[in-house]
Amino acid sequence: MSADTPMAVASVSKSFTSLAVMQLVERGEIDLDRPVRGYLPEFTMADPRAAKITVRQLLNQTSGMADSTFREKSLPQPGTLEGAVARLRTAELAAEPGTAFSYHNTNYQVAARLVEVVSGRPFRDYLHAHVFAPLGMRNSTTIDTDRDLPGSARGHLYILGQAVALPEPTGFGNGSGGVLSTAHDMARWLIAQNNGILSPRSVKEMRTPSAQNDTYALGWSIRRTERGTPVVEHDGDLFTSTAGQLLMPRSGYGVAVMANTGTAFADADALMDGVVAMIEGGTPQVPSRLSPYLVTDLLFTLLTLATIGLAVRGVVRARRWATRRTGRQRWRLLPYLAPLALCAAITPIFRLLARGRDAAWIQVAYLYPTFVIWLLTTAAACIAVVIARLAGGGRGEPRPPLTVPTAGSRRSG
Known part of the structure; x- marks a missing residue:
C-alpha cells in the first residue's frame, strides 16, 4: 500500500x-x-x-x-x-x-x-x-x-x-x-x-x-x-x-x-x-495488546471443536439411544432443532439489537465470524444426530426369539 x-x-x-x-x-x-x-x-x-x-x-x-x-x-x-x-x-x-x-x-x-x-x-x-x-x-x-x-x-x-x-x-x-x-x-x-x-x-x-x-x-x-x-x-x-x-x-x-x-x-x-x-498536543491511546476479539474467537473455536466431538459421540451412540426410546419418546429430539431455528432468526435478532438497522445474513456472519461458524456447526451437528437416531430406531436391535415353555419344563408344585 x-x-x-x-x-x-x-x-x-x-x-x-x-x-x-x-x-x-x-x-x-x-x-x-x-x-x-x-x-x-x-x-x-x-x-x-x-x-x-x-x-x-x-x-x-x-x-x-x-x-x-x-x-x-x-x-x-x-x-x-x-x-x-x-x-x-x-x-x-x-x-x-x-x-x-x-x-x-x-x-x-x-x-x-x-x-x-x-x-x-x-x-x-x-x-x-x-x-x-x-x-x-x-x-x-x-x-x-x-x-x-x-x-x-x-x-x-x-x-x-x-x-x-x-x-x-x-x-x-x-x-x-x-x-x-x-x-x-x-x-x-x-x-x-x-x-x-x-x-x-x-x-x-x-x-x-x-x-x-x-x-x-x-x-x-x-x-x-x-x-x-x-x-x-x-x-x-x-x-x-x-x-x-x-x-x-x-x-x-x-x-x-x-x-x-x-x-x-x-x-x-x-x-x-x-x-x-x-x-491537539496529546498522546495517542495505545490499543491493548490482548484484543477482546481474540478472546472471543478462542472461546467460540473451543466451543466449535467441542460441538464436533459431541456430534461424533452422538452419531456413534445413536442406535443405542434409539433402542431405549419408543416412538412416543422421540419428541425429545425436538430441542436439537433449536440451533437451526436460531440460524433462521439471526437477522431479525440482529435488527432488534441494532435498533432497526438492516443486515443480510452473510453480513451478520462478517460481523461475528467465529460465533456464526460455531452456530452453523452446532446446527449441522444436531441435524446429524437427529438423523442418526431416527435411522437407528428404524433398524432397531434384533429382539430375542420368543420361547414357549413346555409342560415338562414346568417345575412341580
Missing part, C-alpha cells in the same frame, strides 16, 4: 454526493427545499407522503425513509442508481418527512440519481468532471457494487488474531458509499473544503444540522473532540474496510484515514483518534 493506492471510503462518499447536489443548487438547477419528485418523477413510493420529501431531507437524513420499513441491505441488490430508485416503489415511510432523523443509505442513492437526471450525465462522469478532475484527484472514482471494487480495495476480517482477506459481501453503494480514493487525493479533497470549492454560504449550509439531529448536517457530522475542538467529519464502514475524514475549521487541519479491516474492528476510528490527539 502507498499514498496512491485506491481504497474504499465507504460512507465518506456521502460528502461527495452532497457536494454534487450543492453545486447544482449554486447553478440554480436544484432548490434544496423543493420536493425531490419535481426533479425526479421516477421517485415514487407506496406511501403517498413520499411526494413531500425535499432534497434537503434526503441530505440530512430526515426524509422518513428508514431501515425499519425498507430493508435496503437484505433485499435483492440493484445494479444501478436507476434500479436503486425503482425498487422503492413498494416501500413505506417510517415517519412523516422532516420529523425524524434516520441514517439510511437509500437517501443518498436517491440524491445521486437526482444528480444524474438533473445534470444529464452518469453520476460517475459528473463527479469526475466537476469534482475529481478540478481538484486533481487523479486516482479517484465512484462505483456501483462490490463487484467493481479493485484488488487494492479488498479488505480483511480478524479471525483468531490473523487478518483474513475476504471479498466484500454483495451490496450496492453508489451515492451512499461508492467512492474509491487515495491518501493523496483525500488530502486534496480536504484542502478544497476551505479553499473555494463552494461559496461560503453553501459551505455553511452543508455544515448546519437539522432540528431533528443536532450532529448531522448535509453529508457531514458536527461534533467536538475530547478536548473541545469543533470538527466536521464523516466516517465510513464496509464489512471489510473502514474510513474517516475530519476537518478542524479553526486551525485548518484535516485528516483522512482508510483502513483495510472491517467495521467490526473500528481501525480507521482508532487511527483517526490517535492523529487528532497528536494534533
Whole structure:
C-alpha cells in the first residue's frame, strides 16, 4: 500500500454526493427545499407522503425513509442508481418527512440519481468532471457494487488474531458509499473544503444540522473532540474496510484515514483518534495488546471443536439411544432443532439489537465470524444426530426369539 493506492471510503462518499447536489443548487438547477419528485418523477413510493420529501431531507437524513420499513441491505441488490430508485416503489415511510432523523443509505442513492437526471450525465462522469478532475484527484472514482471494487480495495476480517482477506459481501453503494480514493487525493479533497470549492454560504449550509439531529448536517457530522475542538467529519464502514475524514475549521487541519479491516474492528476510528490527539498536543491511546476479539474467537473455536466431538459421540451412540426410546419418546429430539431455528432468526435478532438497522445474513456472519461458524456447526451437528437416531430406531436391535415353555419344563408344585 502507498499514498496512491485506491481504497474504499465507504460512507465518506456521502460528502461527495452532497457536494454534487450543492453545486447544482449554486447553478440554480436544484432548490434544496423543493420536493425531490419535481426533479425526479421516477421517485415514487407506496406511501403517498413520499411526494413531500425535499432534497434537503434526503441530505440530512430526515426524509422518513428508514431501515425499519425498507430493508435496503437484505433485499435483492440493484445494479444501478436507476434500479436503486425503482425498487422503492413498494416501500413505506417510517415517519412523516422532516420529523425524524434516520441514517439510511437509500437517501443518498436517491440524491445521486437526482444528480444524474438533473445534470444529464452518469453520476460517475459528473463527479469526475466537476469534482475529481478540478481538484486533481487523479486516482479517484465512484462505483456501483462490490463487484467493481479493485484488488487494492479488498479488505480483511480478524479471525483468531490473523487478518483474513475476504471479498466484500454483495451490496450496492453508489451515492451512499461508492467512492474509491487515495491518501493523496483525500488530502486534496480536504484542502478544497476551505479553499473555494463552494461559496461560503453553501459551505455553511452543508455544515448546519437539522432540528431533528443536532450532529448531522448535509453529508457531514458536527461534533467536538475530547478536548473541545469543533470538527466536521464523516466516517465510513464496509464489512471489510473502514474510513474517516475530519476537518478542524479553526486551525485548518484535516485528516483522512482508510483502513483495510472491517467495521467490526473500528481501525480507521482508532487511527483517526490517535492523529487528532497528536494534533491537539496529546498522546495517542495505545490499543491493548490482548484484543477482546481474540478472546472471543478462542472461546467460540473451543466451543466449535467441542460441538464436533459431541456430534461424533452422538452419531456413534445413536442406535443405542434409539433402542431405549419408543416412538412416543422421540419428541425429545425436538430441542436439537433449536440451533437451526436460531440460524433462521439471526437477522431479525440482529435488527432488534441494532435498533432497526438492516443486515443480510452473510453480513451478520462478517460481523461475528467465529460465533456464526460455531452456530452453523452446532446446527449441522444436531441435524446429524437427529438423523442418526431416527435411522437407528428404524433398524432397531434384533429382539430375542420368543420361547414357549413346555409342560415338562414346568417345575412341580
